[in-house]
Amino acid sequence: MVDTTADSDLLDLRKGRPAAGQDPVKRAQIIEGARRVFIDKGFEAASMNDITREAGVSKGTIYVYFENKEELFEALIEEERGTIFKNMYEVLDHFEDLRKTLVKFGTGLSIKITSAKVIQAQRTVVGAADRIPELGARFYERGPKRGHDKVVSFLNEAIARGLLEIPDVDLGAYQFTELCLAGLFRQCIFSYRTKAPSQAEIEKIVTSGVDVFLKAYGTEKFFAEERASASA
């Protein structure tokens, strides 16, 4: 709307002081304040004044960096999504022992998804999803959905190696993920659980989940190999 940079839209080569609304440090500062407010109050209850206070930045400045409340919220969620799902799937990149890999991935996933911070963030997104459906969809698409795709291709690799036999790989991937969570997500997001599950509990759940999954989809070859390496 307001062209703060005058007629300099051709090229901006200023190296020193960042242009208005372009300083990444200040931007981060604003988002950090927004994070605290949005995540513990939700979209509606959060006020721009709260964020102003929490970020230690004047209201006018915030509006230089972000068009309005909704855009600021979206920027925050986008960032949250990025940090939440970062490094979550790389354990699937190098195919080694099937069972161990599944357990390792499932444990990491389960710990992340049910951690207090992440649950709060997800609640915020869910709460806003009714008013801004695209936001929730984008969050899912670039977060959980991407992970799901990684699981699918991992399972496909296992199938190619003759270790698994899955009629519907896409469905199988969902089943695997859900088995690793086994109710934890719902319990956490409804705040039936007020604390994140312990490492021990998660390990128990994931181990059992992988067990069920492999009993259902593991091939003879897989079990034979496992027996062989166990007696070695």
Added chain:
Amino acid sequence: MVDTTADSDLLDLRKGRPAAGQDPVKRAQIIEGARRVFIDKGFEAASMNDITREAGVSKGTIYVYFENKEELFEALIEEERGTIFKNMYEVLDHFEDLRKTLVKFGTGLSIKITSAKVIQAQRTVVGAADRIPELGARFYERGPKRGHDKVVSFLNEAIARGLLEIPDVDLGAYQFTELCLAGLFRQCIFSYRTKAPSQAEIEKIVTSGVDVFLKAYGTEKFFAEERASASA
């Protein structure tokens, strides 16, 4: 606070006109308006004036029936929970064919949980769970948790009959439920899916989920009986 019934706190035997704030019809009317507003705006964004308008009841009257906004919201959620989980578990009461019963129950559960109306209601609860954790906890406890307990006792019966072998029945029940949903809940609640899944899709998922579950936990006896009845 305000004693509208004067000094009649000993006994109120008036049979005709209901006492102030006691007419169940008017109460239902208020809650119906509250439902529409709360569920499509969320707790924070909903205003008492919206509800006044939607319910066709004056603001003063609402405050006769409910102490404040939060109490009205809780009353609504309590009712929603009741209608959502009504009649959902009775299919587990009469033990007949194991696989068929599991499929039937899983299908019903999956359809309910992912229906547009119920998803909206759940989103509202989740969104509010950050500010009113007890509300979310109560919702889960008297809804999903009760269903979980029913599943547990059903599985125990199946174990007693020698059809299943489950090391941790509680965990097994969670696994079963999650297998029946297989990602649908998360997709719906994040509004990644904007429409409820089709009957066909749910049946496919549930059938496969039950399959996985039985492959993991079904006993020799169970499979023998199933083969026998199949060739009959």
Added chain:
DNA sequence: AGCAAATCGAACCGAGTGGTTCGAAATATT
């Protein structure tokens, strides 16, 4: 030091907030 620009801070806008109050109107019992 001088200068240009980004940030601050506070005021302002109209609208709406939950909650409360109270006389007028509607209602059902007697």
Added chain:
DNA sequence: AATATTTCGAACCACTCGGTTCGATTTGCT
């Protein structure tokens, strides 16, 4: 018809909302 009481409807309270504006201040470069 008279009576008792619930409900209505509108006004009011002090406050906050998101958003905008603008002069004063600070900042960092030349």
